[in-house]
Amino acid sequence: MRLLxxxxxxxxxxxxxxxxxxxxxxxxxVGRGHAERLMGMIEAALREADLKPADLDCIAVTVGPGSxxxxxxxxxxxxxxxxxxxxxxxxxxxxxIHAEAARATAGSQSVLAVLAAGRGELYGAVYAADGSEREAxxxxxxxxxxxxxxxxxxxxGSGADLVLxxxxxxxxxxxxxxxxxxxIGALCRLAVLAPSPVAPPKPLYLRLPDAxxxxxxxxxxx
Numbered sequence: 001m002r003l004l005x006x007x008x009x010x011x012x013x014x015x016x017x018x019x020x021x022x023x024x025x026x027x028x029x030v031g032r033g034h035a036e037r038l039m040g041m042i043e044a045a046l047r048e049a050d051l052k053p054a055d056l057d058c059i060a061v062t063v064g065p066g067s068x069x070x071x072x073x074x075x076x077x078x079x080x081x082x083x084x085x086x087x088x089x090x091x092x093x094x095x096x097i098h099a100e101a102a103r104a105t106a107g108s109q110s111v112l113a114v115l116a117a118g119r120g121e122l123y124g125a126v127y128a129a130d131g132s133e134r135e136a137x138x139x140x141x142x143x144x145x146x147x148x149x150x151x152x153x154x155x156x157g158s159g160a161d162l163v164l165x166x167x168x169x170x171x172x173x174x175x176x177x178x179x180x181x182x183x184i185g186a187l188c189r190l191a192v193l194a195p196s197p198v199a200p201p202k203p204l205y206l207r208l209p210d211a212x213x214x215x216x217x218x219x220x221x222x
Contacts, residue, residue, distance in 0.1 A: 001018075001019075001020060001057045001058060001192055002017075002018070002019045002020070002051060002055055002056050002057045002058075003016075003017070003018050003019075003056065003057065003058050003059070003060060003188060003191055003192060004016070004017055004042065004045075004046070004053075004056050004058075004059045004060070004081075005017075005018075005059075005060045005061070005184055005187045005188045005191055006038070006042070006059070006060070006061040006062070006074045006077060006078050007061070007062045007074065007097075007181070007182050007184055007187055008034040008038060008061075008062070008066075008067070008070040008071065008073050008074030008077075009062040009064060009065075009066025009067060009070055009071055009074070009094045009181075009182060010066055010067060010070065010180050010181040010182070011029055011030065011031050011032075011067075011180070011181065012027050012028065012029050012030070012181035013027070013028050013029075013030045013033070013034045013037050013038055013041060013070075014026065014027035014028075014041075014181070014182075014184040015027075015038070015041045015042050015045045015184065016045070016184040016185065016187065016188045017045045017046055017048075017049040017051060018188050018192070019049060019051065022049055023185070023188070024045045024048045024049045025045075025184050025185060026041050026044065026045050026184075027181070027184060028041070032067075032069060032070070034069070034070045034073040034074065035073045038073060038074065038077055039077065042077070042081075053081060053084070053085050054085050056085060056087055057087060058087055058088055058089070058090060058191065059078045059081055059082045059087060059088070059089045059090070060078070060089070060090050060091075060092055060187060060188070060190075060191030060194070061074050061075055061077075061078035061089065061090075061091055061092070061201055062074060062091075062092055062093070062094050062097065062182055062187060063075060063091035063092065063093060063094070063201050063202065063203055063204045064093070064094055064203050064204035064205060064206070065093075065094055065095070065115065065117070065123040065137060065139070065204055065205070065206045066094050066115075068203075068205070071203045072203065075091070075201055075202065075203060078201060079200050079201065082200075088196060088197050089197065089200055089201055090191055090194045090196075090197045090201065091197070091201025091202065091204075092187055092190050092191055092194065093125070093137060093204060094115070094123075094182050094204075095113040095114075095115065095123060095124070095125040095127075095137050095157070096113070096125070096127060096131070096133070096190060097182040097183065097186045097187050097190060098111075098113040098115070098156045098157045098177075098179065098182060098183075098186075099111035099113045099125075099127040099131070099156060100131065100183075100186040100187075100189060100190050101156065101176070101177060101179070101182070101183040101185075101186040102154055102156035102176030102177060103129070103131070103176075104183075104186065105176050105177065106154045106174060106176040108129040108130070109129050109152055109153070109154050110126065110127065110128050110129055110134065110150075110152060110153045110154070111126070111127045111153065111154050111155070111156055111176065112124060112125075112126050112145065112148055112149055112153050112154070112155050112156070112163065112173075113125055113126075113127065113155075113156050113157050114142075114145055114155065114156070114157045114158075114159030114160060114162070114163055115157045115158050115159050115180065116158045116159050116162070116180065117139055117159075117206075117207075120141065121139050121140060121141055121207075122139070122140065122141070122142055122145055122159040122162060122163070123137060123138070123139055123159070123206055124137070124138060124140060124145040124148070124159065124163075125137040125138070126148050126153070131190070135148055137204065137206060138206060139206040139207045141166075142159065142162040142163050142165065142166040143166045145159075145163055145166075146163050146166035146167050149163065149167060149171065149173055153173055154173060154174040154175070154176045155173050155174070155175050155176065156175070156176040156177050156178075156179075157177070157178065157179065157180070158178055158179065158180035160175045160177075160178050161175075161178065
């Protein structure tokens with residue numbers, strides 16, 4: 001499979017191109033500059049892989065949870081490119097990618113993937129050793145997510161230390177990684193195995209955005 005993977009869910013902007021033989025991975029910390037950097041990075045990665053957009057079989061993109069603005073940029077790019085070349089676009093959850101990266105280092109074990117979400121909360125989900133979802137993604141406190149930690153579960157993601165702090169002193173689960181940004185290689189691996197999508201990818205929002213329109217600025221509908 002010739003695959004283009006896109007991640008704009010965090011402060012990093014990352015793309016990956018794989019064709020079964022070669023793999024080209026690029027990642028830059030851009031803060032909120034995803035819209036300015038993404039298309040140039042895609043073009044550079046395809047050029048390095050000696051591929052054109054029309055050569056691709058599939059486009060994969062992270063759908064969240066993550067940065068509201070970043071997710072919209074990546075998903076819009078993936079859907080637009082997929083439409084232009086007549087290929088499917090598949091959405092992969094950010095927490096599932098963190099769990100896949102954890103299994104790559106810690107082995108085939110169950111994973112609690114947790115990411116800092118602000119407002120005193122974390123995004124978290126539990127995945128079985130085979131990658132299947134055991135506890136669906138949610139936004140919750142570290143104490144609530146710590147209750148999901150059981151024997152043999154490893155922890156992964158930027159919220160790992162907050163979960164550890166909420167556990168009893170006698171519980172010492174392994175932390176596979178503390179990354180805030182998804183691993184683009186893990187995204188590629190999951191995308192290759194993903195079933196054919198039945199609908200275009202859309203953002204996975206686990207709570208409302210911090211910024212809301214002011215009531216006084218609303219225009220009355222007629």
